Amino acid sequence: MLARAEAMPTIEPAEWVSPVPIEDATVAIISTAGIHSASDTPFTFGAVDYRVIPGDIDFADVVLSHVSTNFDRSAFQTDPNISFPIDRLREMADAGEIGGVARWHYSFMGAMPDPSRFEDTGTEVGQMLAADGVDVALLIPV
Amino acid sequence: MCSGAVGALSNYIERAGVATTTISLIKEQTEKVGVPRGLWVPFPLGRPLGSATDPEFQKGVMRAAFDLLSTATGPTIADYPHEAPDAEEAGHWACPLNLAPAEDDTSLGGRLSSEVARLKTWAYQTRAERGRTLFGASGAGRDGIDAVTAALAHIAESGDIADPPPGEVEWAFPMPLLIRHLADDLRTVYHEAIAAQPGSVAPNHDALNDWIFGGTALGEALTRVADHLTEAVAEDPVAGLVRGFLIPEGRYKGGSAF
Numbered sequence: 001m002l003a004r005a006e007a008m009p010t011i012e013p014a015e016w017v018s019p020v021p022i023e024d025a026t027v028a029i030i031s032t033a034g035i036h037s038a039s040d041t042p043f044t045f046g047a048v049d050y051r052v053i054p055g056d057i058d059f060a061d062v063v064l065s066h067v068s069t070n071f072d073r074s075a076f077q078t079d080p081n082i083s084f085p086i087d088r089l090r091e092m093a094d095a096g097e098i099g100g101v102a103r104w105h106y107s108f109m110g111a112m113p114d115p116s117r118f119e120d121t122g123t124e125v126g127q128m129l130a131a132d133g134v135d136v137a138l139l140i141p142v
Numbered sequence: 143m144c145s146g147a148v149g150a151l152s153n154y155i156e157r158a159g160v161a162t163t164t165i166s167l168i169k170e171q172t173e174k175v176g177v178p179r180g181l182w183v184p185f186p187l188g189r190p191l192g193s194a195t196d197p198e199f200q201k202g203v204m205r206a207a208f209d210l211l212s213t214a215t216g217p218t219i220a221d222y223p224h225e226a227p228d229a230e231e232a233g234h235w236a237c238p239l240n241l242a243p244a245e246d247d248t249s250l251g252g253r254l255s256s257e258v259a260r261l262k263t264w265a266y267q268t269r270a271e272r273g274r275t276l277f278g279a280s281g282a283g284r285d286g287i288d289a290v291t292a293a294l295a296h297i298a299e300s301g302d303i304a305d306p307p308p309g310e311v312e313w314a315f316p317m318p319l320l321i322r323h324l325a326d327d328l329r330t331v332y333h334e335a336i337a338a339q340p341g342s343v344a345p346n347h348d349a350l351n352d353w354i355f356g357g358t359a360l361g362e363a364l365t366r367v368a369d370h371l372t373e374a375v376a377e378d379p380v381a382g383l384v385r386g387f388l389i390p391e392g393r394y395k396g397g398s399a400f
Contacts, residue, residue, distance in 0.1 A: 004171070005146065005170035005173075006170075013178065014153055014156035016215075019211050032151070038284075042314050042323070044315070060274040065279045065314075067387045069326075069388060071187035071188030072347045072350050074347075075189045075194040076188065076276070078195065078337065083188075087197070088201050088204060091197075091201070092204070097205075110143055118147060118150050118154060119150070119154055122150060122153075126154055126157055129155060130158040130160050136162070137160050138204065139151055139162055139165065140165045140191070141165060141167050142144045
């Protein structure tokens with residue numbers, strides 16, 4: 001995997017963003033675990049598209065079609081929050097640690113040797129997050 | 143490669159003015175791609191928040207990631223200083239279930255079917271307890287364990303990696319990519335079955351693969367399918383990719399399946 005890191009491009013940074021305090025921030029999760037609703041279209045080889053995950057998702061409706069076999073699914077099967085911590089966000093919002101939980105979250109499949117191929121869909125998701133009033137995105141790999 | 147993916151996505155999302163904070167499982171990828179705020183965590187792949195049984199530990203990792211929003215004034219990658227609680231997963235683990243086949247059951251398909259039949263009862267217990275399952279992404283639906291088992295056995299025994307396996311199921315993937323997801327669905331059954339064993343500590347990634355590729359009919363079937371994919375690579379390069387995604391690193395003839 002180190003060799004793959006060397007082959008990856010460096011992405012040009014965006015202008016620095018100074019967020020509101022986390023206690024006031026609406027937070028969304030961006031996962032690359034390849035999760036989606038059971039009725040949604042599964043991810044396929046080389047996918048750079050994304051699935052929308054509603055903030056009130058029931059884990060009973062979630063499947064995972066990530067193509068990599070180099071992480072086992074047993075931890076996610078035990079508790080999906082280990083990759084998609086929506087229950088933890090709800091608890092932190094209830095406790096006043098964060099301002100709120102976004103209505104929409106997003107899932108990609110991270111098996112991509114050249115991550116710059118996510119430019120179009122990643123930019124699109126950023127615009128949707130901004131339009132939805134999201135202040136902070138928590139990005140979680142698998 | 144997921145750590146590179148979230149790194150790139152964090153930069154693209156910040157273009158819209160949304161602040162990001164990004165977990166990293168592979169620091170080298172995060173350093174190369176670059177992130178506004180990254181938190182490298184010392185956990186295995188598949189466990190980005192460290193623990194599947196300790197919600198407070200998960201929140202501790204999230205708080206450390208959120209802290210970077212108020213402390214970082216330029217691109218930063220911090221190290222999370224706490225190891226995951228190690229009592230919950232074992233590297234040395236033995237399956238408590240007896241999977242020895244019935245004496246008259248010697249074909250690979252027969253042994254796989256017999257093995258899954260023994261595990262299925264336990265898997266359904268875990269499903270009932272959790273109220274959910276990851277099984278079914280292949281298109282077989284939540285109750286399609288027998289159909290998935292028969293499909294994988296058919297592919298292993300016939301060597302046909304081009305045509306969809308016979309039966310009524312409308313598979314969610316074309317061949318040969320479907321093979322990858324048949325394997326994942328069956329692994330879900332195996333993981334769920336062992337999770338139902340009373341008092342047993344969960345195995346980690348390596349221990350799971352030691353078990354599956356160290357003597358189960360499933361491991362034998364997957365290896366045989368990988369051999370069929372090898373034979374097909376000259377005509378269909380996708381077969382080589384599917385083989386790489388079918389068998390974990392180090393488990394195909396002692397090495398990588400890519």
